[in-house]
Amino acid sequence: MSQKVESGNEGDVPQSSLSSAGRADLHTHTTHSDGAHSPYDLIQRVHRARLEVLSITDHDNVGALDEAIEWGKGLGIEVISGLELSVSLGEKDVHVLAYFFDHRNQDLLDYLTFFRRERLKRAERIVQKLNKINVPLKLEAVLEQAGVGSVGRPHIANALLDGGYIATYHEAFERFIGTGGPAFEKKYQLNPVDAFRLVTNAGGLSFLAHPGKHMTELELSQLIKSGLDGIEVVHPAHDDKLKAYYRGVVNQYFLLESGGSDFHGGKKNDDHTLGMFTVPMHVVETMRSRLFS
Ligand code: AMP
Ligand code: ZN
Ligand code: FE
Ligand code: FE
Numbered sequence: 001m002s003q004k005v006e007s008g009n010e011g012d013v014p015q016s017s018l019s020s021a022g023r024a025d026l027h028t029h030t031t032h033s034d035g036a037h038s039p040y041d042l043i044q045r046v047h048r049a050r051l052e053v054l055s056i057t058d059h060d061n062v063g064a065l066d067e068a069i070e071w072g073k074g075l076g077i078e079v080i081s082g083l084e085l086s087v088s089l090g091e092k093d094v095h096v097l098a099y100f101f102d103h104r105n106q107d108l109l110d111y112l113t114f115f116r117r118e119r120l121k122r123a124e125r126i127v128q129k130l131n132k133i134n135v136p137l138k139l140e141a142v143l144e145q146a147g148v149g150s151v152g153r154p155h156i157a158n159a160l161l162d163g164g165y166i167a168t169y170h171e172a173f174e175r176f177i178g179t180g181g182p183a184f185e186k187k188y189q190l191n192p193v194d195a196f197r198l199v200t201n202a203g204g205l206s207f208l209a210h211p212g213k214h215m216t217e218l219e220l221s222q223l224i225k226s227g228l229d230g231i232e233v234v235h236p237a238h239d240d241k242l243k244a245y246y247r248g249v250v251n252q253y254f255l256l257e258s259g260g261s262d263f264h265g266g267k268k269n270d271d272h273t274l275g276m277f278t279v280p281m282h283v284v285e286t287m288r289s290r291l292f293s
Contacts, residue, residue: 234259
């Protein structure tokens with residue numbers, strides 16, 4: 001890969017990305033889940049942010065990958081297979097990122113189809129709950145938001161916003177669909193062991209996504225014992241203290257580190273964050289060497 005020399009002011013490129021040659025963003029979403037941008041559009045933005053490696057980690061969906069890998073080749077961007085799964089840990093909904101797996105693995109594809117069907121059923125239940133509390137949102141409006149992507153709460157939030165039922169995107173979660181809210185519904189309960197096995201059997205690595213402030217040591221050790229390979233250290237929800245803490249956990253348990261922006265785009269208003277939450281190439285190479293050495 002060519003070495004890029006950064007210099008001067010680069011117009012609309014975010015300041016922090018001026019030193020981002022040889023860097024990777026391993027957590028992004030497209031229209032194949034709840035992201036606002038198509039794989040093509042995302043790759044163009046990643047190119048402008050001067051990243052060299054990208055992983056697309058759509059929720060329960062690998063539909064963006066083939067296309068993105070091809071677009072990436074044309075621009076010198078390596079696209080690593082990625083996926084975000086949701087698992088249940090006690091009462092908590094915990095996110096798991098998978099990398100480097102075979103995104104054509106039939107067993108994995110069958111499970112993802114099942115998870116997406118369960119998401120659709122859940123969206124129906126949420127709409128029913130909203131209707132019962134006199135918010136006459138229609139399922140069609142949600143499905144229109146989702147398009148080809150796995151249906152999620154962000155689509156419901158967007159539909160509520162476009163329908164004029166709320167004034168801001170976040171109000172959807174605060175008033176209706178956030179955890180414990182009057183229209184909240186749980187997702188399919190996949191347990192961590194099954195999720196990690198699915199990823200391992202498809203040749204990949206599993207990472208705990210954005211653990212944030214609310215993960216107990218007991219929960220962490222439970223996940224590690226269940227076969228977790230690594231932890232997402234770099235994430236917009238992690239300040240320097242949290243990053244240092246999780247880097248410590250990674251070192252203590254001989255785990256791997258990952259990181260990214262969790263970029264969604266659009267109404268989430270995070271279009272400026274691409275290039276700001278990255279990991280250096282040696283992090284990617286360490287991940288790869290755990291699988292292929
Ligand atoms: P789902 O996978 O359908 O449960 O949707 C989860 C997504 O909803 C997360 O990845 C966030 O993007 C978004 N989300 C969840 N809780 C909130 C919240 N309180 N405020 C804003 N967005 C949220
Ligand atoms: Zn998302
Ligand atoms: Fe997540
Ligand atoms: Fe995410």
